[in-house]
Structure formats: C-alpha cells, structure tokens
Amino acid sequence: IAVYVTTKGTNYENAYRIGLNIIGEIFDELYTTTGLQATTDNLMSYNMSLDVKMDDDETVCVHQLDLNYRRRIKMTNR
Numbered sequence: 001i002a003v004y005v006t007t008k009g010t011n012y013e014n015a016y017r018i019g020l021n022i023i024g025e026i027f028d029e030l031y032t033t034t035g036l037q038a039t040t041d042n043l044m045s046y047n048m049s050l051d052v053k054m055d056d057d058e059t060v061c062v063h064q065l066d067l068n069y070r071r072r073i074k075m076t077n078r
Helices: 012-034
Strands: 002-008 042-049 060-070
Touching: 002 012, 012 042, 012 060
Parallel strands: none
Antiparallel strands: 002 060, 042 060
16 A cells, blocks of 8 residues: 655645644554454555655645555465
C-alpha cells in the first residue's frame, strides 16, 4: 500500500506538521485494524519518506508512507 499525504499551510513548517499528524493517524489506523492479528493479513514492514524541501516560498508538503502486508491463508481450506 502506498499512501501519499499532500498538505498546504501558511508556510512550509505548518504544512509539514499538518502532514506529519495526518500520516501518523493513517499509520495508527492501519496498524491497529490490520497489523495485530497473525491469523489473517498482517503488517510486515513499512517505510515513511518525509518531504525535505528547504525553499521558504513553498507552502505545499508531500509525505509518503509505504506498507507491506503478508496474506496468510489456512492451507487446509484451499
């Protein structure tokens, strides 16, 4: 799963923090609903790339969250 969060703020710092809060909420929701049960699909790994712009004129920020899942099935039910 690839999740992109794009935010716009009054300045870059504002947009960065808003995006970081949103992506944190997304990760928490996905982890608590899909990543805790080892008998069904579970979260194997994740990678988060934060926006690193340094231009003072930028007001838009884009963060990326990549999640890898493993599909677990019972072999006796195939």
